[in-house]
Amino acid sequence: MPQKPDDPALFALFNEIGIINQLATTLFERVMPHDLTVAQFSLLNHLSRREDPQAPLKLANAFQVSKGTMSSTIGRLESKGFVEVTPNPKDGRGKFVGITETGLAARNDAVAALGPDLAWLSDETTSHDISGLTQQLATIRKLLDARRDS
Amino acid sequence: MPQKPDDPALFALFNEIGIINQLATTLFERVMPHDLTVAQFSLLNHLSRREDPQAPLKLANAFQVSKGTMSSTIGRLESKGFVEVTPNPKDGRGKFVGITETGLAARNDAVAALGPDLAWLSDETTSHDISGLTQQLATIRKLLDARRDS
DNA sequence: GGAATAAAGTTTGATATCAAACTATATAGT
DNA sequence: ACTATATAGTTTGATATCAAACTTTATTCC
Numbered sequence: 001m002p003q004k005p006d007d008p009a010l011f012a013l014f015n016e017i018g019i020i021n022q023l024a025t026t027l028f029e030r031v032m033p034h035d036l037t038v039a040q041f042s043l044l045n046h047l048s049r050r051e052d053p054q055a056p057l058k059l060a061n062a063f064q065v066s067k068g069t070m071s072s073t074i075g076r077l078e079s080k081g082f083v084e085v086t087p088n089p090k091d092g093r094g095k096f097v098g099i100t101e102t103g104l105a106a107r108n109d110a111v112a113a114l115g116p117d118l119a120w121l122s123d124e125t126t127s128h129d130i131s132g133l134t135q136q137l138a139t140i141r142k143l144l145d146a147r148r149d150s
Numbered sequence: 151m152p153q154k155p156d157d158p159a160l161f162a163l164f165n166e167i168g169i170i171n172q173l174a175t176t177l178f179e180r181v182m183p184h185d186l187t188v189a190q191f192s193l194l195n196h197l198s199r200r201e202d203p204q205a206p207l208k209l210a211n212a213f214q215v216s217k218g219t220m221s222s223t224i225g226r227l228e229s230k231g232f233v234e235v236t237p238n239p240k241d242g243r244g245k246f247v248g249i250t251e252t253g254l255a256a257r258n259d260a261v262a263a264l265g266p267d268l269a270w271l272s273d274e275t276t277s278h279d280i281s282g283l284t285q286q287l288a289t290i291r292k293l294l295d296a297r298r299d300s
Numbered sequence: 301g302g303a304a305t306a307a308a309g310t311t312t313g314a315t316a317t318c319a320a321a322c323t324a325t326a327t328a329g330t
Numbered sequence: 331a332c333t334a335t336a337t338a339g340t341t342t343g344a345t346a347t348c349a350a351a352c353t354t355t356a357t358t359c360c
Contacts, residue, residue: 016287023294144173
């Protein structure tokens with residue numbers, strides 16, 4: 001039973017992280033076209049960068065979400081016609097997810113729509129060392145990630 | 151149509167923030183008792199620090215969530231008997247939310263259960279300037295917050 | 301005072317997310 | 331081969347979250 005039970009510094013850090021996550025998500029979702037969510041856009045953006053279709057499980061690992069979550073996001077993008085899911089001919093259990101022409105266009109629309117907000121943020125944060133900040137966070141993320149598997 | 155459409159640095163930052171948020175949330179929820187979620191614990195913890203009951207709207211603002219979200223979280227804590235909701239005698243629309251004895255005990259249980267993980271994190275991050283990191287993030291949070299209202 | 305407006309809470313419908321259960325296919329072990 | 335186990339995806343049930351619609355009570359403004 002800790003005498004000094006809560007670490008205010010860590011609580012404050014996670015609090016800021018949680019709020020930023022929420023604010024950025026809603027800010028971006030307000031401007032993105034095609035009713036794209038951040039989860040959907042991120043997946044679309046990821047697929048737009050690699051020509052070869054990817055297995056759902058690999059995508060789930062890349063985004064650190066459960067396979068159930070990835071299954072759901074893929075399904076929604078599929079309904080919109082933005083991705084195409086094909087069976088893995090070598091493995092009856094497996095599938096491949098690839099972006100469609102429509103999906104690529106939607107991704108480009110979204111990138112364009114996000115432009116102003118990102119440019120504004122970029123301007124406002126020129127004095128910050130964003131890369132340095134990101135690296136510090138990456139260190140903490142790796143800690144949490146290692147702890148998860150333990 | 152931007153030639154350099156995405157700002158990799160900013161995307162990377164928000165990506166880390168999103169993943170940390172998710173990892174920390176699931177890590178904490180795995181150890182907390184009474185089926186407490188982070189949202190529920192945070193509210194309970196907040197209420198444990200002030201003796202006087204708070205209005206739901208005030209709580210929603212403090213946590214930067216919508217009143218609908220706060221309404222839902224309060225309802226769940228009320229079902230568990232951890233908070234008590236009373237009408238505002240001065241204003242028929244208003245309510246007040248206060249923590250119960252049971253709620254305070256649950257909050258203390260949760261703090262104790264979180265102890266080991268927080269201690270571990272604290273140890274692992276001694277070389278990091280957590281406060282400085284938090285302040286940098288707070289600056290960005292304020293930017294996003296201001297943008298939201300514009 | 302009565303009508304219009306505002307404010308506090310709740311409800312609804314949608315998405316994201318997890319864990320856990322489930323289905324189907326593949327691989328291992330004997 | 332046959333059984334047991336492992337792997338890929340899907341489904342289910344729960345919570346969090348938002349925006350928007352809705353209800354109830356206050357306040358404002360002629």
